[in-house]
Amino acid sequence: MTEQEEDLGPIRTFREAMEYLRVSRSTLYRLIRTGYLPGHKVGNTWRFYTTHIQQCIRREEAPSA
Numbered sequence: 001m002t003e004q005e006e007d008l009g010p011i012r013t014f015r016e017a018m019e020y021l022r023v024s025r026s027t028l029y030r031l032i033r034t035g036y037l038p039g040h041k042v043g044n045t046w047r048f049y050t051t052h053i054q055q056c057i058r059r060e061e062a063p064s065a
Contacts, residue, residue, distance in 0.1 A: 010049060010050050011048070013045065013046070014028065016048075017037075017046075020050075037053065
């Protein structure tokens with residue numbers, strides 16, 4: 001775990017997830033809608049587990065069969 005991950009903890013906000021993944025707002029919404037990135041709505045805001053975000057990245061990096 002990097003120092004940045006330790007500072008933010010195990011749960012990320014919508015903006016933090018966007019910055020971590022380096023994607024636009026619309027792309028993050030698409031990832032949620034398609035089920036590629038699980039998110040949890042808390043009131044009016046989205047929350048994401050850091051481990052789910054990291055899994056999303058690993059899926060993209062995995063070699064195709």
